[in-house]
Amino acid sequence: MAVASVPHEGQADQLYVETRALRLQGFLLFLVSDLVLFSSFIFAYMYLRNSGQGWPPPGITRPAIALGGLNAAILFGSGATMHYALENFKRGNFIRYAWLLIFTIILGALFLGGQAIEYTTLFREHITWAGSGIFGASFFTLTGMHGFHVLCGIIYLTILLLQSVHGVYDKQRYFGLTAGTLYWHFVDVIWVVLFSIFYLV
Amino acid sequence: MESTKPSRGFWVLTAILGGISVAAIVYFWTTPTVQPWLPPEGGHPGNEVDKLFRFMAASAAVLYTFVVGYIVYFAIVFRRRKSDPPDALGVHVHDNNKLETAWTILPSLFVVLLSIFSVKIWSVLYLQQPANGLVVESIAHQWGYVFRYPNVKGEIPEEMHLPVNVPVTLNLTSRDVIHSFWVPNMRLKADMIPGMVNVIKFTPTRIGRYPIICTEFCGTLHSRMNGMVSTENGAIMVVESEAAYQAWYHRTQIAQARAPSAAEATEATAIALASGSASAGKTLFSQKCSACHALGPFSQRVVGPGLMGVLHDPSHPNLVDGDPATPANVAKILQRGFTGSYGTMPNQSENALSNQDIANLVAYLNTLK
Amino acid sequence: MSVIAEHGGIAEHIHPEPQGFIRKYIFSLDHKIIGIQYLITGMVFLVLGGLLAELIRIQLMNANGGFLTPDVYDEVYSIHGSTMVWLVGIPILTGGFGNVIMPVQIGARDVAFPWLNMISFWLFPIAGLMLFSSFLMGAPVAGWTEYPPMSLQGAAGTSMWCAAIFLVGISSTLTGMNFLVTILKMRAPGMTFTRMPLFCWGQFATAPLLMIATTALAAALAALFMERQFGVPFYDPTRGGSPVMWQHMFWFYSHPAVYIMILPAFGIISEVISVFSRKPIFGYRLIAFSSAAIALAGFMVWAHHMFTSGIAPYMQLPFMILTFVIAVPTGVKIFSWMATMWGGKIHLTSAMLFTIGFLILFTFGGISGVFLAAIPFDLHVHGTYFIPAHIHYVLVGGSVMGIFAGIYYWFPKITGRQMSEFWGRVHFVLFVIGFTGTFLPMHWLGAMGMPRRVATYDPQFQTINDVMSIFSFVMTFAILIFFINVIFSIRNGKKVGHNPWGARTLEWQIPSPMPYYNFKHIPSVYGLPYDFTEPLPYAHLEEELTDSPVPVGAH
Amino acid sequence: MNVVAWEHILAVAGGIVVFLVASFALRADWKTPGLDNQVFKLMLGLLALGGILATLTGLQIIGKS
Known part of the structure; x- marks a missing residue:
């Protein structure tokens, strides 16, 4: 019974492979529970919206669709850049990876900027979180929660960028980047849903 | 290894449990009332619920008798005895497909039966009740009930009178928090x-x-909304003969009519309702009313109740102030405003409505069916 | 051995045991210590919740009240319910037993994310303190369900309640994720899903419930908190919100929550009943899969709590029928356990007595659950004492009996000593008598017209309430005996070997108390752990009970 | 050209780019194994859908203000 007493070549890789599987599943489960959180609020929104007061409720103007569409395109675009950032990292193309990641972060920040403009416009029309009935409650809660996720994502990606500059990840071990990409895609995809239910229907 | 065949004792026990089960079924089948288990039954469809109760109680008694009987029997008969060697083992049976299929299929069949029976009673409760009859509204508040009757002005607190054998439609709502309306006998x-x-x-x-x-917690004095006939405490439903009910009804109608409500203090000028234009009223409605009133059924409340069919809804023969739903009375509310269980509505001057506006609105509301 | 080196992977790495008191016992990463922390904390809250229950029973000894003011009484039962569900039932059964036993039973050295595990645990006592601190600022009054608009009117403590339950929810979610990954990824070689002990199946079915349902509750709580603190309208009908929406979101969580509290107990029962009947569990597959079926169906029945809330009659029907359907897998389990007892050599130990008690009492609770599922009958008894009767039959008669069975059963594994069997039997007898006397009459009271959550009631029910209160003192006395037994046995209990019950699951094949690293070598598994006539279905366990040192290179 | 018109044009352009990129990435990744890649594929599919939505919004075919 000579148990793994001497760490040998490749054992560390074995360790990485196994912990990676654990961490990947754990991270996906985290995303699932986050999805449930969003779904619950979306259920609340749908429930209130269909409670027979008409939508938008009297006295409420919806946020402008033009800016909303542009903002959506920006966020979806950042998803595409993030995807290719990871692809390039996998292929060892570090410079292109870094630029794409920076570009992703900038697009994310732009999205938040667009969101801020949208909020200011609504505030100017006296549509607020607490003072505008169920529209204000559901719109600001859901988009605010999503915006908070984007903000966290920006911070997360910045940390990943700094880490990768310091050589934390290499071609064999880059689970952190995979997780970051998963998270960023998740935030994008949530916006597909939120965009549809708030701006399109 | 012992035999896997059940012993004679097992069959004797099964016979005893079967006997108890039959006794339970016969009892629940034939007992004239379910009185010791539920309060005296006072109406329809309460009697239908009792049928379901009999069925479920009998089935539960059978199932529980067998489960408990066998468990206790097994625990006694198959217990390890002092004479057994310390490492004595039980009969090693892992599975028995026939048995397992049986006790999956049998409960499934029972569930189907129970579903059919429950759905039948459910349809009696919800679908087969006569639509005509007396319409009463009850509004709960912290901490009591008030009742509204057709053509009785205002609200009658804590006592609800009903004629026997007349179908009742009871519209329930609340003024503040969630309450509940339960008459155990019904x-x-x-x-x-x-x-x-x-x-x-x-x-x-x-x-x-x-x-x-009241069975939903509604605040400090929730316990006070617990009608007790013995102490005449809380709200009571009085079911009486048609004659007694009519006498009470007329008495109440007169008594309530004499008590002027606060809204009546301001004298209203008569409005020529015939001149109203429904299309002008529609525009006006979207400007002045739609923030608080939905174009939905009465129950769809935004601030005030929904106004679809306000003059034509048989389940709401009364307006919020208890007067019958006539164009003149609607105009009266628009003139005087309203303060009561259903909220607060500004009066004519506060809403900046002209007499012609009111006529238009009434004409429009009359078109909502 | 090379087989294991390949399959065992990371499981072969043993970190040195931390030596400082704080790292070893307070902020431990060891699943066993964390599990014991959960058990102890849960027991503390059990005592607190039990004392609150006694306050309720004392108040109800007089139909006109007088012991507590109505407001204090409302606070007491609200915190009693919240404590028992969130600080006793769920943490003990998942965080407690799940942590101590589950990783060992699947042949792992720890859970997947030990740090996360520690954080999950520490959120729980913090949330408990927050919940009880709400008494200082006016505790919530609207019961553990906190229906708005009543909860919107409640005192400041209601917001504290939201925050506390939110924290417990995060703790549950993290535990669920952790256990799910552990069971999916860290089973020993050969430990397939059809060879996994049934307790692990219970945990496996519970973990997704913890993860998904709890998050939905978190959303509902966050909305309630925002409405109370910032005036964001979600539930207030005068501002466009909907109080019924809370009920949907709350019960979407809270119905699975009762399965969170019963599925692990099913697992404990399955283990105990097989070991003490000295025969294999009957119908292993059916028991395992019915747990999963119950968990899945548990997500689709929430509106059966809302038959009186004015949801459309046609919408009620599928919920009623699906609820009936859940009775089938539950019934199958009960029948399988009965068949396991048949033809056994039943050792009537304390653990087995509690298991038998579980079968008898839980079946009763299950049957009254079918009564409640039938819409017409539910319309009669909804919101009456029938409901507390039912929930106490399934949660005390079910979950708590399961917890007691588990403690008597695994106490030797955790401490190396056995609890007093004599006092265990006394505990059992008094507990069952007290329980039945307290909760059985509640069914009748509810059906006859006594609403729940009342501080005063119709005097015609006073005699029976007095009797119930006296029986509840008996129950409390039984629990006192249990605690004395536990505390006494930790120091003075009979020392027993590593496997006093002759059980066959993995945790009984290693020393008691379990060593820090669980297994010197990760075992391989060849079969089900329930067949007493076969040799143990494990390989590489030879050295576990010897004094040979832990492999040196392990780090 | 006012701001709104630019917003429309950018949304259309961005939407088309996103749709194309996501579709190409999806095609390139189509046969990759592994749990993470399955999730990526799902996400890319939804991202392509998002691109279509943004384009249609910019073209003022869908969307309400």
Whole structure:
């Protein structure tokens, strides 16, 4: 019974492979529970919206669709850049990876900027979180929660960028980047849903 | 290894348990009332609920008798005895497909049976109640009930009178928090939720005084909304003969008419309603009314109740102030405003409405069916 | 051995045991210590919740009240319910037993994310303190369900309640994720899903419930908190919100929550009943899969709590029928356990007595659950004492009996000593008598017209309430005996070997108390752990009970 | 050209780019194994859908203000 007493070549890789599987599943489960959180609020929104007061409720103007569409395109675009950032990292193309990641972060920040403009416009029309009935409650809660996720994502990606500059990840071990990409895609995809239910229907 | 065949004792026990089960079935089948288990039954469809109760209680008794009987029997008969060697093992049976299939299929069949029976009673409760009859509204508040009757002005607190054998449609809502309306003798309950109207339909068939009980927690004095016939505390449903009911009704009508409500203090000028234009009223409605009133059924409350069919809804023959739903009375509310259980509405001057505006609005509301 | 080196992977790495008191016992990463922390904390809250229950029973000894003011009484039962569900039932059964036993039973050295595990645990006592601190600022009054608009009117403590339950929810979610990954990824070689002990199946079915349902509750709580603190309208009908929406979101969580509290107990029962009947569990597959079926169906029945809330009659029907359907897998389990007892050599130990008690009492609770599922009958008894009767039959008669069975059963594994069997039997007898006397009459009271959550009631019910209160003192006395037994046995209990019950699951094949690293070598598994006539279905366990040192290179 | 018109044009352009990129990435990744890649594929599919939505919004075919 000579148990793994001497760490040998490749054992560390074995360790990485196994912990990676654990961490990947754990991270996906985290995303699932986050999805449930969003779904619950979306259920609340749908429930209130269909409670027979008409939508938008009297006295409420919806946020402008033009800016909303542009903002959506920006966020979806950042998803595409993030995807290719990871692809390039996998292929060892570090410079292109870094630029794409920076570009992703900038697009994310732009999205938040667009969101801020949208909020200011609504505030100017006296549509607020607490003072505008169920529209204000559901719109600001859901988009605010999503915006908070984007903000966290920006911070997360910045940390990943700094880490990768310091050589934390290499071609064999880059689970952190995979997780970051998963998270960023998740935030994008949530916006597909939120965009549809708030701006399109 | 012992034999896997059941012993004689097992079959004797099964026979005994079967006997108890048959006794339980016979009891629940034939007992004239379910009195010791439920309060005296006072109306339809409470009697239907009792049928379901008999069925479920009999089935439960059978199932529970067998489960408990066998468990206790196994624990005694198959216990390890002092004489057994310390490492004695039980009969090693892992599976028995026939048995397992049987006890999956049998409960499934029972579930189907129970579903059919429950759905049948459910349809009696919800679908087969007569639509005509007396319409009463009850509004709960912290901490009590008030009742509105057709053509009786205002609200009658804590005592609900019903004629025997007349179908009743009860519209339930609340003024503040969630309450509930339960008359144990009628076996019926619905929550009274602010902003919503829940409906109970039933026919009292037995004269008597029945407690009305709130079963949703509603604040400090929730316990006070616990009608007790013995102490005359809380709200009571009085089911009486048609003659007694009519006498009470007329008495109440007169008594309530004499008590002027605060809204009546201001004298209203008569408005020529015939000149109203429904299309102008529609425009006006979207400007002045739609922020508080939905174009939905009465139960769809935004600030005030929904106004679809306000003049034509048979389940709401009364306006919020208790007067019958006529164009003149609607105009009266628009002139005077309203303060009461259903909220507060500004009066004519506060809403900046001209007499012609009111006529237009009434004409428009009359078109909503 | 090379087989294991390949399959065992990371499981072969043993970190040195931390030596400082704080790292070893307070902020431990060891699943066993964390599990014991959960058990102890849960027991503390059990005592607190039990004392609150006694306050309720004392108040109800007089129909006109007088012991507590109505407001204090409302606070007491609200915190009693919240404590028992969130600080006793769920943490003990998942965080407690799940942590101590589950990783060992699947042949792992720890859970997947030990740090996360520690954080999950520490959120729980913090949330408990927050919940009880709400008494200082006016505790919530609207019961553990906190229906708005009543909860919107409640005192400041209601917001504290939201925050506390939110924290417990995060703790549950993290535990669920952790256990799910552990069971999916860290089973020993050969430990397939059809060879996994049934307790692990219970945990496996519970973990997704913890993860998904709890998050939905978190959303509902966050909305309630925002409405109370910032005036964001979600539930207030006068501002466009909907109080019924809370009920949907709350019960979407809270119905699975009762399965969170019963599925692990099913697992404990399955283990105990097989070991003490000295025969294999009957119908292993059916028991395992019915747990999963119950968990899945548990997500689709929430509106059966809302038959009186004015949801459309046609919408009620599928919920009623699906609820009936859940009775089938539950019934199958009960029948399988009965068949396991048949033809056994039943050792009537304390653990087995509690298991038998579980079968008898839980079946009763299950049957009254079918009564409640039938819409017409539910319309009669909804919101009456029938409901507390039912929930106490399934949660005390079910979950708590399961917890007691588990403690008597695994106490030797955790401490190396056995609890007193004599006092265990006394505990059992008094507990069952007290329980039945307290909760059985509640069914009748509810059906006859006594609403729940009342501080005063119709005097015609006073005699029976007095009797119930006296029986509840008996129950409390039984629990006192249990605690004395536990505390006494930790120091003075009979020392027993590593496997006093002759059980066959993995945790009984290693020393008691379990060593820090669980297994010197990760075992391989060849079969089900329930067949007493076969040799143990494990390989590489030879050295576990010897004094040979832990492999040196392990780090 | 006012701001709104630019917003429309950018949304259309961005939407088309996103759709194309996501579709190409999806095609390139189509046969990759592994749990993470399955999730990526799902996400890319939804991202392509998002691109279509943004384009249609910019073209003022869908969307309400």
